[in-house]
Amino acid sequence: MSINSQAHTLLDVQDDESLTILDPRDGSEVGTLPSANRDQVALAVGLARTVQPEWAATSPADRGAALRRAAAALREGARELAELNTRETGKPLGDALGGVEAGIATLEQYAELGPVHRGLSLRGAVTATDYTVAEPRGVAALLTPWNDPVAVAAGLIGAALVTGNTVIHKPSERCPHVGELLGRLLQPAFPDGVLTTLTGGAGVGQMITMETGVDVFAHVGSSATGARIARAASLTGAHVIRENGGNDPLIVDADVDPVWAAGQAALGAFANSGQICTSVERIYVHRAIAEPFLAALAAEAHSRNTGGDFAPLVDRRMRDIVDAQVTEAISLGARCLEGGQVPGGPGAHYPATVLADCTDAMTVMTEETFGPVAPVTVVDSFDDALRLAAAGPYGLAASVLTGGIAHAQQAIAGLAVGTVKVNAVFGGAPGGSAQPRGISGAGFGYGPELLDEFALVKVVHISAPPQEGA
Template sequence: MSINSQAHIVLDVQDDTSLTILDPRDGSEVGTLPCAVREQVSLAVSLARSVQPEWAATRPADRGAALRRAASALRDGAQELAELNTRETGKPLADALGGIEAGISTLEQYAELGPVHRGLSLRGAVTATDYTVAEPRGVAALLTPWNDPVAVAAGLIGAALVTGNTVLHKPSERCPHVGELLGRLLQPAFPDGVLTTLTGGAEVGQMITMEADVDVFAHVGSSATGSRIARAAVLTGAHVIRENGGNDPLIVDADVDPVWAAGQAALGAFANAGQICTSVERIYVHRAIAEPFLAALTLEARQRNGSGTFPPLVDRRMRESVDAQVGEAVSLGAECLEGGVVPAGAGSHYPATVLAGCTETMTIMAEETFGPVAPVTVVDSFDEGLRLAAAGPYGLAASVLTGSIAHAQRAIAGLSVGTVKVNAVFGGAPGGSAQPRGISGAGFGYGPELLDEFALVKVVHISAPPQDGA
């Protein structure tokens, strides 16, 4: 049992500790990868710990240069990585390439931000100096998702490494081949042991969280998994950064164009087959425009379903979960205006689905639904929509479509979420960041603020020695 020169775990395990991935488009086999075992996880942590002081002592400008080399390698391997992403997760090739380009840009961004990540000077006595220094936390374990596997991983890897931490990266068990190839592309840009890829399922993630020598965990994924990581970190003292599940509401006010609003709702609910952390999960539309809105939203879904290009869900397990929520909603009185039926044939396809007459007692409104479903509740006022949108334990993001600045301001103040989007369900300035709330997570997961999450602040006070005879 060892670690090779490219810092990938060398595995010698049996078939019952491996991951076999099927293409969600047609059910064909993508391949099989072995899972790490406990001794290999511990070995990887020990190596990361042993090389971390030297990496931390490397000039920030040199760490930034290494990130630029990694970004260049990622660009060179983009086509192969995108095709593999499409085969493992069903993500359309153009979208997969877009995610890789975002990952490249993020690595380049942190290559520039890292060397200028600075402390503060504090004013004290004339003969004294006070300032702060940012130091790396140590060993960072990054557990990343399958729905945007390159962009998310590149952001966390870039921020962790440029601040002087060493990294253990465990990609999602739903796209282990993408994670393994990403590691092979990026690792040569760094010294041995600075970046290590560990493949495996939930049990490998659990092993990592039990390692006392891990100083920070960054997790993007489900709220249930994030909660388990946070509880485990209490025992080890590790810092935790989490962007977890969302149940993001969309409020549609009475004064907007219902056809435009339906287009926004469809984009938010159906993009990437609804498999985005900040997808539109529940819709509250004002009764004054509900009829034309629902008609336009149904048409949007029907056009996607008839296009022949609508992407599948990541696997059949996910499809079963989504279909169960849709079935429960219909059994409780929701009306299915489009979709809602598991198609025949191979793969894990599920249609864009529109449900009307939804209520808060339905799981599809109360919990995250990681699939292409647009559940709609008709409300009699903006205040009613805002009250319902603000309810629940999630706090990732929310969207509001309104022509009223007063309503927009009230929504911004009244929605306890990390991000409020007004008149656009997606978008935002480059380098933006947010702090999820509730069971949706904690800590900044993107932007310049992520550098602070991966660093500890040391305060320095220097005074002049006493003068002779003083």
Template sequence: MSVQSQAPSLLDAQEGASITIVSPVDGTEVGTLPGTAREQVALAVSLARTVQPEWAATSPADRGAALRRAAAALRDGARELAELNTRETGKPFSDSLGGIEAGISTLEQYAELGPVHRGLSLRGAVTATDYTVAEPRGVAVLLTPWNDPVAVAAGLIGAALVTGNTVIHKPSERCPHVGELLGRLLQPSFPDGVLTTLTGGAEVGQMITMETDVDVFAHVGSSATGARIARAAVLTGAHVIRENGGNDPLIVDADVDPVWAAGQAALGAFANAGQICTSVERIYVHRDIAEPFLAALTEEARTRTASGSFPPLVDRRMRDAVDAQVSEAIRAGARCLAGGAVPEGPGAHYPATVLADCTGTMTVMTEETFGPVAPVTVVDTFDEGLRLAAAGPYGLAASVLTGSIAHAQRAIAGLAVGTVKVNAVFGGAPGGSAQPRGISGAGFGYGPELLDEFALVKVVHISSPPQGGA
């Protein structure tokens, strides 16, 4: 366990099971961290509850100033944290550093947004006023992922703290060293107990979700875990914010350049070895351009794999799961045009893989793969591609490559997802936000709207007393 506060009762608590991390890059040991015992979880929640009223009474401007100090501390430790992230998760150093820089920017953004987070007013009678006040929910538990551990955590931490909540952060058990160091960098900017980091396995997350004195859970990770958290919160009454798994489709229309479209598909499917929440998970390409598209996509995959800089999967457990989906698809009739086999050597590497002739019964098309796999189905019409893309229980994001405004508008209307991207698989304006749907989650996960998720609205009505006496 890592506890980023000065509370002796937490530091002296009995430790739980330890976690040892092996680098997916070369198989060497990164290190071992102690886990967290049930008593420590309860103590962390109790401390967060105890100090929360004083933190809530701190002015939004002072809370924002604390976030700016935290952002500066994160900037000072950026290279060390990026190097550790690369060792622990396999994320390329430049991408790791980019994620940390995004986290710094997000902390600074919430430092500015927090003090101007305002309510609404409504005028009734001339002598009366109605307005709303945003108040913190209380104790917030943040459960964050390994694929972009600093950027995601910084966003949730920043929004929760600047709105007056105290925070218990549980980083993924796949990157506990990154989470522990992040906590050590950020915690000194806040009063004791305002920000606490707990490391440990899935059992620690389960312990936290059983705590009845938590007011809000924010979870970024798998849909199965998110569903368990949501069910547990029904019993405790906690508010839940979830950005969970996706099975994001890409529709490639007949009127686009197939080589350009293949480049977009490769970026969406292979960036960070396919380990991005909004990675392209399944592709529907129009028959008119399918042949050149598949040829260009295959070349993209082979080039990336042979580059010497293609990142590994986070661990061999994840690699086994990805390879199982690929092998199942091949047995069911998919053609493997590139990749598709576990390489020899240390680490958790897996090649960029292209599968053609995929069908809707294959797991690689129906579930989140979270690996460098581009499964492709050829369709005869745009509407067929749209119908197939809209199927399934996920609702995170979708992409459409088309030169037709009519087709783009039909896709925007017909895809029940939180984000529709037209002619770019990644991107978006700074400060953007989205609401996942279906089993992909619920609530706003980023942007100014995230401040509302961490706040409760109080309505105030003020009237003038009667004039004169009896």
């Protein structure tokens, strides 16, 4: 049996535990997949270590060519993968197709960037040569999320493989069928054993982090899980890349159009039903425009709630968490201007919700709320808004809507986050890559710099031997 055949047999071995997924739109069963056990995890890591030296010896151009083949296979399976994503997570089909397209583009980008991932020429003695080379870290374990499962996984897989690492991929337990299908589509582009997919829940992830044969972990998900991975890696010596939770603030200055600002706030808070790492999580609006802003924001939420196509949350467990945070806020004095009630019927639907009069005593203002909730605090000055926005342990991203360059520059300097967005809650130039702060993570999780995260730098010094008789 080939190494690759052994690796993919891991998905076919029934264990005592399994994952059964229900469609969050109507509660129907999507399917059941087995969870890997400890022996299967150890086998997968061992296989990855066995083939890694040969994969590392493959030329960067050939590794890039393999990524292009993987991108082509992903394009052929795009519709099937997107439809499965919609069934597992409730993501609208158009958005799911967009995620697959982003994954294809990312694989193609790393196919081009990998071969030109170069070292540096150093200045030493004129009779010597000094330079740096990038070498793969070894075995990379990738633990990826459910809210954009194809795009995120493709980016990490592409960057890890093109730099010469072998990969163990564990997709989220909330979309194991998507992860398993993604693995089946991509794997034939690579030699046996280079890419292995393991399905399972948090226990499988924990088993992977305990493996001393893993050299680098890349995790996109909650801050609590990221912290556990970092602690485990401190015992094994593995490098860790984390893009974790956020509690991203939005500052709305006094000099902007309140209706336009409400549209931006709604986009940031309600896109993908609020299930984006960089969703708008808390809003600070200047008192001068607070009333029309809140009215327009409530109208934005109402239009989504009555439009008939607002996507559900990923499952009822997530809905229970979101609803508990909203209920707590209302009990502590928040006014619910729209939404805020769990609807009847099947599935995991939750309405776009606007809360006014929020304070830092409420969880919706201090922790990540992975749902369509827009909690608003009214402030008397831009300085007050900036002070409140800068507080807390998270540091993923922040947005500022202002007509003044001075306030924009003040926010850019004063917000300890990886990304600051001025006058647009989403968007940015291609190739941008940020380092999260605080409990939101560490390291570059995307962009060209991700290649550096998956590589080790070696310095080379070459001197001429002494001349005979000198």
